[in-house]
Amino acid sequence: MEFEEKVKKVEHVFDGKIIDLDIETVELPNGKEAKREIIRHQGAVAIIAITDENKMVFIKQWRAPLGQVTLEVPAGKIEPGEDPNVTAVRELNEETRFEADKLEFINTFYTSPGFADEKMYMYHAVNLKPVKDELPQDSDEFLELVELSLPEVEQAIAEGLICDSKTLIAVMYWKLMQ
Amino acid sequence: MEFEEKVKKVEHVFDGKIIDLDIETVELPNGKEAKREIIRHQGAVAIIAITDENKMVFIKQWRAPLGQVTLEVPAGKIEPGEDPNVTAVRELNEETRFEADKLEFINTFYTSPGFADEKMYMYHAVNLKPVKDELPQDSDEFLELVELSLPEVEQAIAEGLICDSKTLIAVMYWKLMQ
Numbered sequence: 001m002e003f004e005e006k007v008k009k010v011e012h013v014f015d016g017k018i019i020d021l022d023i024e025t026v027e028l029p030n031g032k033e034a035k036r037e038i039i040r041h042q043g044a045v046a047i048i049a050i051t052d053e054n055k056m057v058f059i060k061q062w063r064a065p066l067g068q069v070t071l072e073v074p075a076g077k078i079e080p081g082e083d084p085n086v087t088a089v090r091e092l093n094e095e096t097r098f099e100a101d102k103l104e105f106i107n108t109f110y111t112s113p114g115f116a117d118e119k120m121y122m123y124h125a126v127n128l129k130p131v132k133d134e135l136p137q138d139s140d141e142f143l144e145l146v147e148l149s150l151p152e153v154e155q156a157i158a159e160g161l162i163c164d165s166k167t168l169i170a171v172m173y174w175k176l177m178q
Numbered sequence: 179m180e181f182e183e184k185v186k187k188v189e190h191v192f193d194g195k196i197i198d199l200d201i202e203t204v205e206l207p208n209g210k211e212a213k214r215e216i217i218r219h220q221g222a223v224a225i226i227a228i229t230d231e232n233k234m235v236f237i238k239q240w241r242a243p244l245g246q247v248t249l250e251v252p253a254g255k256i257e258p259g260e261d262p263n264v265t266a267v268r269e270l271n272e273e274t275r276f277e278a279d280k281l282e283f284i285n286t287f288y289t290s291p292g293f294a295d296e297k298m299y300m301y302h303a304v305n306l307k308p309v310k311d312e313l314p315q316d317s318d319e320f321l322e323l324v325e326l327s328l329p330e331v332e333q334a335i336a337e338g339l340i341c342d343s344k345t346l347i348a349v350m351y352w353k354l355m356q
Contacts, residue, residue: 004240007242013191021192037194037195038243039197039294044292062181062182065288065293065295066291109342109343109346110244111342113342114241115217115243142179142181142207142208144181164289165288165343165344172351173350176350
């Protein structure tokens with residue numbers, strides 16, 4: 001079966017700080033046309049960080065789209081043209097004040113391929129230690145560091161505090177490592 | 179620490195078929211204001227379906243935002259006001275022509291909580307069998323059913339065909355069930 005949709009026209013609807021929105025007119029495999037709503041995003045990194053006490057490191061923060069506080073693994077947007085490894089080192093420092101002997105690349109995935117191109121690069125921070133030089137934090141980010149054992153993680157999932165896809169993937173990866 | 183951001187103003191920027199876009203002006207915990215770009219989505223279901231031959235069921239389809247073919251678990255949007263269980267039964271029928279003795283609810287998660295409120299409801303379809311009555315498929319969806327063993331799944335991940343968050347969560351759930 002032929003699957004490819006050929007892009008005939010792109011309309012830029014919105015240019016934002018985090019996301020842009022395009023409407024694409026595409027030709028379907030049967031020759032008909034359809035509209036596709038596409039969110040463009042620079043991509044992001046997410047970091048699995050386990051302390052010497054075998055606790056996973058989470059960031060507690062407010063999420064405006066959900067209207068609630070969440071616990072998520074350290075993460076952040078990739079700057080245009082930036083190597084994701086560099087983003088990961090920076091975000092780990094900014095959000096957790098940890099650095100690692102090594103940031104092992106695990107995998108990439110798309111968070112919501114039906115309507116967005118956001119690509120997530122996941123790393124495992126090996127051998128955490130406090131940073132020597134603290135990088136400045138974003139002025140509109142209010143974050144709190146939380147370290148949880150695996151039973152505490154399961155509890156936070158049950159309570160709906162751990163509730164996003166990248167963090168569930170990180171937790172399941174940790175469980176599969178045990 | 180106080181985390182809540184109070185919504186002061188909502189600007190509707192775009193109303194689409196799949197997504198809407200709002201710009202919210204929020205008051206931060208320190209009293210300052212910030213803008214939040216928020217994608218509104220009705221939510222979706224995703225289904226872990228394992229055949230009697232211990233193969234996982236995937237849908238092969240074109241994803242316009244990524245410009246590539248992917249293999250994803252059966253999934254689909256929830257209609258306004260619809261019970262996610264009903265969505266799951268319908269999507270399993272439409273996309274795979276299977277029905278299940280039981281659709282066990284597993285969990286929910288947000289695919290990309292930094293900029294979207296899309297909530298995913300995940301189910302496990304227990305005891306698959308061919309449907310008696312086939313529901314009509316969407317005219318602009320070109321789908322192919324693919325059944326893969328766990329080693330074939332690992333290969334598809336390595337090749338970048340299995341590359342989205344809900345499908346990775348489904349695969350890891352399957353591995354943790356083994």
